Amino acid sequence: MPSRIAVRSKLPKVGTTIFSVMSQLAAEAGAVNLGQGFPDFAVPEFLVDSVTLAMQEGRNQYAPMQGLPALREAIADKTAMSYGARPDPETEITVTSGASEAVFCAILSVIRAGDEVIVLDPCYDLYEPAIELAGGACVHVPLRALDFSIDWRRLGEAVTPRTRMIIVNSPHNPTGAVWSAADVAQLAALTRGTELLVLADEVYEHIVYDGRRHESVLRNAELAARSFVVSSFGKTYHCTGWRTGYCVAPARLTDELRKVHQYNTFGSFAPAQWAFTGMLRAHPEHHLGLSDFYQPKRDHFAARLARTRLTPLPVRGGYFQIVDYSAVSDLPDVDFARWLCIEHKVAAIPLSPFYGQAQEGQRLVRLCFAKHQETLDAGIARLERI
Ligand code: GLN
Numbered sequence: 001m002p003s004r005i006a007v008r009s010k011l012p013k014v015g016t017t018i019f020s021v022m023s024q025l026a027a028e029a030g031a032v033n034l035g036q037g038f039p040d041f042a043v044p045e046f047l048v049d050s051v052t053l054a055m056q057e058g059r060n061q062y063a064p065m066q067g068l069p070a071l072r073e074a075i076a077d078k079t080a081m082s083y084g085a086r087p088d089p090e091t092e093i094t095v096t097s098g099a100s101e102a103v104f105c106a107i108l109s110v111i112r113a114g115d116e117v118i119v120l121d122p123c124y125d126l127y128e129p130a131i132e133l134a135g136g137a138c139v140h141v142p143l144r145a146l147d148f149s150i151d152w153r154r155l156g157e158a159v160t161p162r163t164r165m166i167i168v169n170s171p172h173n174p175t176g177a178v179w180s181a182a183d184v185a186q187l188a189a190l191t192r193g194t195e196l197l198v199l200a201d202e203v204y205e206h207i208v209y210d211g212r213r214h215e216s217v218l219r220n221a222e223l224a225a226r227s228f229v230v231s232s233f234g235k236t237y238h239c240t241g242w243r244t245g246y247c248v249a250p251a252r253l254t255d256e257l258r259k260v261h262q263y264n265t266f267g268s269f270a271p272a273q274w275a276f277t278g279m280l281r282a283h284p285e286h287h288l289g290l291s292d293f294y295q296p297k298r299d300h301f302a303a304r305l306a307r308t309r310l311t312p313l314p315v316r317g318g319y320f321q322i323v324d325y326s327a328v329s330d331l332p333d334v335d336f337a338r339w340l341c342i343e344h345k346v347a348a349i350p351l352s353p354f355y356g357q358a359q360e361g362q363r364l365v366r367l368c369f370a371k372h373q374e375t376l377d378a379g380i381a382r383l384e385r386i
Helices: 018-029 045-056 069-083 098-110 127-133 152-158 181-191 251-264 270-282 286-305 333-344 373-383
Strands: 093-096 116-121 137-142 163-169 197-201 227-232 245-248 320-324 364-368
Touching: 018 333, 045 270, 069 093, 069 245, 069 270, 093 098, 093 251, 098 127, 098 163, 098 197, 098 227, 098 245, 098 251, 116 127, 116 152, 127 137, 137 152, 152 181, 163 181, 227 251, 286 320, 286 373, 333 364
Parallel strands: 116 137, 116 163, 163 197, 197 227
Antiparallel strands: 093 245, 227 245, 320 364
């Protein structure tokens, strides 16, 4: 309906996310969708049965705002098993409606007008709008060009008296870079003796390759004491649509996060919380098999990509493969991704939306390999023709 009301956007730079844009284009073009990151294989049957049972048993009313107590207990045990320290389920764990909600609430709960928040480019597209809605300023520091590692000197130079938070992400979306223990030590050194907070996006924590270990900031007591650490059941149990994640943070930070969470979603989808509780108790080993589950996919995909005119870059964690298409085209990445989707029926995600400022001359797109082998092979067959 027509409206004369003038709306001054609070997020003038934001349009529809590149993930939605490419998924829609993929559907219209009939493309193999290797763009938006979501698995195309089944959720563990135990979980589907458990969520169904939870609904049949009447677990359909509000869950507690902070998450089901039994689920928070199970998360505390899983965290202790994974990272050696057990957060207090009462005061340090909050179940959220997806990891995105945790990130969003964490930022809104502590960032004020004038605060600076440092992000490392390329970075996930949600951070900057959340910082801006909080009234903060997003300060973009680039990762190193070839391996997407952190330039600690440059990061240190970006810290000012107004810096309130640093956002880190390992395993990294979109590049597949993974932190080393030295990176954790560097972050601890950089923040020591300061009031800096850390937001650690660790949603791909259980997907790391070649025998690596995920270097969670929760392994480091000093960092854990100043960090919001965000995890995702969607990534771990192949159910991104269930929108359930959680945040581990010291009580004082958790208190603030919960103030936002309780007026944002209040509580998260109750049947899923019952189901994840059952899953963590009945199959505490599930997540331990994820790296071995994904590594052959990564290897198969990269080996076949290497025989196309696209050049795959190394992937150390997560389920995204970056490819360099400079041998194929000189188009900027957004145009290339459109062309690839429409002309060759493969959807990819261009990298420039992950940057504060598009990288001149960079010819990279992201492909998701959290797919059945047949899906990957169907995509490859098309990519071989370009
Ligand atoms: N995390 C997913 C990705 O990186 C996208 C989620 C979304 O579409 N908002 O592809």
